[in-house]
Amino acid sequence: MGNCSSQDNTVPAGYKALKVQQVVQQSGDVRDFYTFDKQLGKGNFGIVHLVFDKKTNEKYACKSISKRKLVTPEDVEDVRREIQIMNHLAGHKNVVNIRGTYEDKNFIHIVMEVGAGGELFDRIAEAGHFSERRAAEVMRTIVSVVHHCHTMNVVHRDLKPENFLLTERGPGGVIKATDFGLSRFFKEGNQLDEIVGSPFYVAPEVLKRSYGKEADIWSCGVILYILLCGWPPFHGDSTQAIFKNILSAPLDLKTEPWSRVSADAKDCVRRMLARDPRKRLTAEQVLNHPWMRENGAAPDEAFVPEILIRMRQFTKMNMLKREALKVIARSLPHMELAGMREMFQEMDEDGSATITVDELREGLRRKGAEIALGEVQRILNDIDLDGNSKIDYEEFLAATMHLNKLSREENMIAAFEYFDKDKSGFITRDELMNAMKDIDAEVDVDAILAQVDQNGDGRIDYEEFCAMMRATDLDVLKSAHEALKTKVVVKSVLARVQAEPMREDSITDMSRKSSRAMATAESRKQRGASATPANAEEGEQ
Incomplete structure (x- = not known):
């Protein structure tokens, strides 16, 4: 965590830790699933160990937070929030992936990816400063993470090179953001007032106790400045001196090596370090800055917020998969849903506990997605499983x-058993029909079955159900491609088309057979076919 927070995490004399009965709402002994190996780091809150999955032998890091150090209710809430945010941001290729959370009498354990390549800070220290090309590559990654955070209603508040890990030590190491201990959920227009973060990277408005997501861009600007010249833009002999310079000292872009830095790079730094947050670039604007564009060219398409990507994926799924996801969502622990709940409440402007088409369009617009009303309506119709137009x-x-x-x-088991009412180990056509009765839409059960x-x-067994649930859009395309390559059934269908007049029932029958051929081809193909060893100060990896 950052070191300019007003909160002191040392347990005062005479205080006792809270009797924390349950923090993560997840049972199970972490040692039943993981073998503990060497210690990777130690901080004020606990210890980070290298662990191995007992089933797969894959390496992970386990951050074990001592309950004895959770002195106040705020301490407990901070741990809960960090876990909530890590779950909420999961899936981005440059965010450390959380594997699971466990709790015992003395510790809260967070299992996550291990960053074997150490901290980005160490790379900077070794290099002194980066070439512009390399600096731009690093910054594209960092700012893409910030863009993901902001579109998911999260402000990081402690961006610095120490909080980015590399997956390996060689040139192929992927940068991953970590330590969300100071991160917060936010709503557009609301201001935060805690002074938190690390002194060199704190935005001026943070020191004035009134700030929003723009503070993260300032921190990114500081990182970029360091990458290009080797030292922070505002420094001093004490924290107070650093803060004073952040508030009022001029930005130095003239001292060497700045004469050798391109005008575009300096312009990007200057606009990220604008003291007025209203004039500062947004994450998307940084990524579209001429200096930041990969190979000097604009991206092929506009940045699409993660929430819209997920909604579009959902609309392509068959009705069984959509209903199964609803079952899974219903059973997920509260801690994993906190971020999505915040986003739902933000879109639900009238507090009706539903989102209308206008609210959905406006909510997506605030995330940076300008899409036509027609597409918004189609998305809503596909998400609206009960047919009430909301x-x-x-x-x-x-x-x-x-x-x-x-x-x-x-x-997966919970979702499968929801449909397998008679516990036979199969979802039959009748069970599928009964499950779809509550949906106010015409559902082709035979097409789903095929x-x-x-x-x-x-019928659908558990393995087939899991294959459907875990299939991606690419898998569907591959399946179709394999089915066409086999030309099984397709030739006979074509022969029938040439020999017989087309009737509605024959079209339906051919559609079912083609779908079954694609699925069979894919089945045949399938049958053949990060924490860091560095300093873990204050619970960091």
Whole structure:
């Protein structure tokens, strides 16, 4: 965590830790699932260990937070919030992925990716400063993470090179953001007032106790400045001196090596370090700055907020998968849904517990997505599973939760058993029909069955169900491609087209057979076919 917070995490004499009965709302002993290895770091709150998954032998890091150090209710809430935010941001390729949370009598354990390549800070220290090309590559990654945070209603508040890890030490190491201990959920227009962060990286408005997500861009500007010249833009002999310079000292872009830095790079730095947050670039504007564009060219398409990406993915799913996601969303622990709840409440402007088409369009616009009313209406119609022309909370969760939730076996089993009413181990056509009765829409149960039932026995087993749930858009395309390559059934269908007049029932029958061929081809193909060792100060990895 940052070191200019007003909160002192040392346990005062005479105080006792709170009797924290349950923080993470998840049972199970972490040692039942992971083997603990060497210590990677130690901080004021606890210890970080290297651990190995007992089933797969994959490496992870386990941050164990001592309950004895959770002195106040605020301390407990900070831990809960960090876990909530890590779950909320999961899925971005440059965010450390949380694997699971566990709790015992003495510790709260957070298992996550391990950053074997150490901190970005160490790379900077070794290099002194980066070339412009390399600095731009690093900043594109960092700012893309910030853009993801902001579109997901999260402000990081402690961006610095120490909080970015590399997956490996070589040139192929991927940068990953970590330590969300000071991060907060926010609503557009609301201001935060805590002075937190690390002195060199704190924005001037943070020191004035009135700030929003723009403070993260200032911190990014400081990182860019350091990458290009090797030292921070505002420094001093004490924290107070640093703060004074942040508030009033001129930005130096003339002292060497700045004469050798391009005008575009200096312009980007200057606009990220504008003292007036209203004049500062947004994350998307930084990514579109001429100096930041990859190879000097604009991106192929506009940045699409994560929530819209997830909604569009949801609309492409069959009705069984949509309903199954709703079942999973209903059973997820409260801690994993906090971020999505905040986003739902922000879009639900009238507090009706539903989102109308106008509220959805305005909510997406605030996230930076300007899309036509017609597409917004189509998205709403596909998410609205009960047919009342609005999106309720469960429907919103089903459409927007990250699909990494499908990697958990307990979620998949719960969803499968919801449809397998007689506990036979199969979802039959009748069970599928009954499950779809509550949906106020015409659902082609036979088409779903043809798509999912890979072995053609007329029912869906657990393996087939999981394959459907975990399939991506790319998997669907590959399946179709494989089916076309086999030309099984397709030739006979074409022969029938040439020999017989087209009737509505024959079209339906061919559609079912083609779907089954695609699924069978994919089935055949399938059958053949980060924490860091560095300093963990104040609970960091």
